[in-house]
Amino acid sequence: MKRKKLLYGTLLYISFLIVLAAVMILPSFAVSDIPDMSAAKAVYLYNVEQNRVMAQKNADISVYPASTVKLMTGIVAIENLSGRLSETITVTEKMLAGVVGNNIKLKAGEKVTVLDMLYGTLCGGANDCASVLAHTVSGGIEPFVELMNQKAVLLGALDTHYTNVSGMHDSAMVTTAYDTFLIAKAASEIQLFVEIASESRYQMPKTNLSEDRNVYNKNYLISRYSETKYYNRYAKGLNSGFTSQGGYCLATCTEKDSQTYICVVMGADERDGDIFSYTIANDLIDWAYSSYGYLEVLSSDRLVCEVSVDLSEDVDYVTLRPAHSLTLFLPLDIDIEKDLVYSHKVTSPKIEAPVREGQVAGFITVEYDGEVLGSVDLIAMNSVERSEFLYALKRIRDFTTTRGFIATVITFVILLVVYVFGMAVYRTKPANRRRRRR
Secondary structure, X not given: OHHHHHHHHHHHHHHXXXXXXXXXXXXXXXXXXXXXXXXXXXXXXXXXXXXXXXEEEOOOOOEOOHHHHHHHHHHHHHHHHHHHOOOEEEOOHHHHOOOOOOOOOOOOOOEEEXXXXXXXXXXXXXXXXXXXXXXXXXXXXXXXXXHHHHHHHHHOOOOOEOOOOOOOOXXXXXXXXXXXXXXXXXXXXOHHHHHHHOOOEEEEOOOOOOOOEEEEOOOOOOOOOOOOOOOOOOEEEEEEEEEOOOEEEEEEEEEEOOEEEEEEEEEEOEEXXXXXXXXXXXXXXXXXXXXXXEEEEEOOOOOOEEEEEEOOOOOOEEEEEEOOOEEEEEEOOOOHXXXXXXXXXXXXXXXXXXEXXXXXXXXXXXXXXXXXXXXXXXXXXXXXXXXXXXXXXXXXXXXXXXXXXXXXXXXXXXXHHHHHHHHHXXXXXXXXXXXXXX
């Protein structure tokens, strides 16, 4: 198992380096006024569609994960139980042994469903529900935690180590903002996880030992039940929590204007009634959406250049335009005309008719600060008919200038010269013979 884990770790480390290199060569745009992140130990903001880190702070330092542990608890539980959501679980004393912190007061002998426990864990942040899930999957906490650590390696979260399923503090349980981002990104790609973590309230049906329970989301970006000032209507989960040692921690996913952001804030403070995991996340998300967006930098109607046309009696040039418009993700305050550089290249300085409308004849590139952001084919705006007479003349000209034709002509001339010379010599011989006879 250790060798297998080492192999996984090595392969994923190499993959991480490749991804990191790809991110590093992405265009970097200097946008000022990035929100203050000083009230958190570590921060990571990432744009999914652009595969780009938008802001970060101490992303690789070791921090305590607090309740963000439940990101992995949920991932592993859903991977193993997604086909058993309606299955009934009988809660046991063993499942509840040692459970402390936030819980929904499950009782031994109580019958619940897998789906109830997922909502209790991912929506309500309930530690007793997380324990029930772990025992249902693996028969105990320790083997389930081993699955969590194996999954962390598979996701590339190589600086993360779990010791429990709830996030209750353990000095041996550590992670980083970058690792938490990787895990949060994996969670954001699981539809069931996002659906559950995005619910502000789940009404858990009555059981054999309890009446209906209202399970409220502990993430203030999602739920306004106990706090309203942090609510973000674009947030899709994912998890929030607190321990005195780990501070306030948050991992969320937001969607707006075809842009998806994953934001992780770890080890944030609370001052004067403000919980900075939420304020930093909201400030960063607002900043990203207001500072960046899609801009059309090239219109398909733009007339780029003209190219000469041969073999046509009607026109002697054709105009080229972009095959399609080009829209790029850029700082919204960029001056397109001043800050971007456009350059084009044609495949040939002269095109032979016939020319088809839409025929590719070159390309145009858009650059910013010396980096190519995009490229679009240049196409002919209109068709040009060929003159068959000019085409015939060209074929004759082309044929008469070929090496084969020239060689044939030279050979013919040489043979003709030899023939003429030979005939001249032949004719002189009888005259010479007649003179000798005299």
